Amino acid sequence: MNSLIESLHHASPLLLLAVVLFAGSLSGALARRLRLPSVTGQILGGILIGGAGFDLFGQESLGGLEPLTDIALGLIAVTVGAHLHINRLRNAVRRLSYLLVAESTITPLLVFIVLYYLGGTSFEIAVLLGAVSIATAPATIVALVRETRSKGVFVKTLTAAVALNNTACIVLFEVCRAAIGSNLAAAEPGTFETSSTLFQLAGPVLLGGGVALVLDRITRLALGPERLATAAVVALVLTSGVAASVGFSAMLACLVLGAVQANITHSRSHLIDSVFANFEPAILTVFFTLAGMHLSLDHLQHAGILAVLYFFARFGGKLLAAETALRAARATERVRRNLGFALIPQAGVAVGLVLLIQDDVRFADSAGLFAAVVLSVVTVNEIVGPVLTRLALGRAGEVGRDRLRLIDFLQEEHIVTDFQAPTKEIAISRLVDMLLRTHSVRGVDRESLVSSVFDREQQGSTCLGGGLAVPHGILPEAEAMIGVMALSRDGLGFETPDGRPVHCMVLLGTAPDERERHLQVLAALARTVGTDRAFQDQLFDSKSPAHAYELLHGEESEDFNYFMEDALKG
Template sequence: MMDAGPFLVLSAVLIGGTVFGLIAKRMRLPAITGQIVAGVLIGRMGLDLFTEHSVSALHPITEFALGLMAVSVGAHLDLRRLKPMARRLLLLLLLEMVLVTGVVSAAVVSFSDLDWGMGILLGTIGISTAPATVVALVKETRAKGVFVNTLLAGVGLNNLACIFLFEITRSVLRSAAGEGGLDATLFTEAAMQLGEAASAGCLAAIAMFLIRRWVRRVELITTAGFVAILLCVGLAQHFGFSSMLACLFLGLSQANVTRHREEVVDSIFHSFEPAILAAFFALAGMELSLEHAAAAGVGAVVFFASRLVAKLAAGSIAMRLADAAPRIRDRIGLAMIPQAGVAVGLVVLLEEDTVLRGAVGETIDVLTAVVLTAVVMNEVVGPILTRMALKQTGEAGRERRGLMDFIREEHIVLRLQSSTMEEAIEELVQRLGNLHRLPAATREALLEATLKHESEASSCLGWGLAVPSGEITQAEKMKGVLAISDKGFDFETPDGEPLHCILLLAFPESERPRRLRILTQFAAVLGHDAEIRERLFTARSAAEVYEVLLDAELFEPAGEEDESHEETAAAT
């Protein structure tokens, strides 16, 4: 056992985590499994290479990694995009918070020596799903659709709930340990800590926004992102509130208040994610000891089994209450089994919590062993179940560059307040501008161009379809929104038939050929298939509209148009 310097320890951890992560991938296992195994081999259960003093010097790295993961979770929760799925997601979130926390807590207390305080902490940890694993599987299977949208948003929200409930519970237990009992002031203190964390995260996000207005160089923006996370963690350590909650609010603010989520999250993850995560998970594996792993055997199995049952039940019940399609409600829980980074991060926080350790002693080591053992089980079984769910829903293989891949569930409107085509175009332009945060000048230019085009030639295609469009100069890609009415919009049309479907397109100069292909395919597919039109016009939700568009293959890649297609496009 060596009392080595931090750089030597970090080198060994990085080498071990990276090598074993690659080996795990070659064996078709998640990289995190190999990284935890590397830590186990380096740490107390294996070669026991370094003293506890040497390893403790790397705690700042684990704090930064935890902060970065929390920022990533918050930054993927764009509330504008969650609105069409609000009912499904709210029910899923509430049932996961209640069922998973309750079932896991009761099970581990009943079948282990843990008390209710530690049991509830384990229950809150059980809520989390591994976002990196789920995202990787979605990309690997090239999946796309309502199920995937619900899954990704649900994973982000359950991690948010997991961190929030865990930190509130930990704060109450810490206060109880210090004061010797529970009273109403403990919950007031927990609420104050939440407010402090939110303030720190929002202030850091505002600082990043101001810096972004003056800085354009990527390396300076990345440096500012590092500083923002370090500021949140440093303030949390100094004032005694949760660093993970502060970083979570930093990510949320970046996604929903400012326009530049990528400054803090994507720029840092793009360059440093492999090294940061390899070191973090290897260090987590080093926390395992042989005696505690043996004690955790039954507890880990109980945690794994009870969490699996609770996740399946929460997903199924929530989707039934939300009136989701059977293929979604029967498989959403199955897809949310993987568990990794956030769960590991939370037990690392417990390992470093001197107040709780002073109150409960080695119980924290047992809890750590339970979670780390269960994480390995969930990262072996979970990806298999998620991949199975994606394939069984029929959404695997749908993610391809297509003509209308810019339309997602949040871009679909079922209720327009307009009484004329011009008013409808204005309402849809505002909707598009809000979704993409377009400046006021850009919105006005788009509205003017679209109305001018409409005055020169009607955008109605017949069959209840219309595709108004306008050129947008400050954009690189096509954008659009879609409005549907089962009763039909009360507008005058060239053919005298009521409009049921309006697709507004905003396109840059470079996308003119694509616009013509969209007009051609939109008219060809919907104009000649009465059954698809009927399903589209009578859809009861944005999710159902999205499903119809997928079934109609309007998101499929377009091949080279033949001469007749070009003539149709020109005529349109």
């Protein structure tokens, strides 16, 4: 037995990859059977076969899979960055801004105060741990969202918050590291490496943005999926490789790559959805299993009480920051009550920052304690965190909702509240502008669409009564139905069949092949928005687009906004 383990310590990277993939897949499947996130199972499986368990493979063998880990981290960062889509986050700017400020101040301050004044640690360690506490594990969040097929305002807020938090964490950490490092190394205390810090922050942004622009040009010229796949892989590997070679944050560079690429292309992200979809689960399985193999329970002993204080201070800071920010932003109750728990996981970014400190000779005296505290809490967070995130997704009511619904085209960014317009014609023109701004449809002529909608109005008013109007037109260029919704609490004084003012206007742009769905949407809206007084009272009085979205896509709306696959089965 000992000889077998000894031989595994010098196993080839391919054998190690096979064992890791098998162990991760098996442990993930077992976790799902126990109603736990597969991520938790994969990490526990890694701990079992790693140094904290049977120690099947040596550190030298694990080093052979380091490039795959780097690719996984880059892919995770690109995925998170792709959620920073400006048009999709237009209605979420307020709550995300408040959340970013709160997460960047409340959480690190609370961690610093607890560790410095109660834990008695040094000022430098307390500051650095405070900065690291902002980070959330993007890989865990992305994996759980996809595993549970979750979708909605909560997921939208969560994924964007993770991207913003990690960006803020990297920026704040680099500033703190530069300031503290200067004081530790410089003969004259108080000096600050401004140029070096700016270089570390601006470099990844320029690198990721530049590669995204080049990738966009290449994909526009690509003639087939093979070329697209090659270009995407090259972009990801090139960004990670160049960043690592020059000492940039590879995760920040890849995050910018994903964000820029998602905002300059018409589709959500070719780089993610089209190219990496087939083998992404395998990459993430290997990543989480390797993360478990690298974790050592010995860190808990070395970190001692500091790790306990850091864990609870960060936990409390996340909950307090989310509650404070989202209450001030008047976010929906489901988002406000659950987001803090979903932000508990912490791994990739935090581990990367640990490595950064360990490689910095200026922190030679404190790197050991810093690493022990962070890695020990990462161990706990990556076991407890996924469970809390899974529970938060369930409590938010968004598990299993990443499926096509009848009016799936009405997302939060396609809804506006407090809408005003003096005439129906002006209202329709404004909605057409909103439709073209928030949906990615190529080759649509605005004037032609406006004329199409007005022509339909000439045939007969689309004010259906009950405060509902559904103007619509044909979009020959569209592949699927699109639409926008405008809500007016006071009502719009248009001519209607029942004399009631219009409180809800839904502009539909129908693709030629979706006439049947068009009729189904009209019937569903008329049956619910046009006649259900209880539903009308809630929808017309929505405080924000997020509140309206939850009404339209919540569990109580499934009788009219049904899942298309369920309708086909029926």
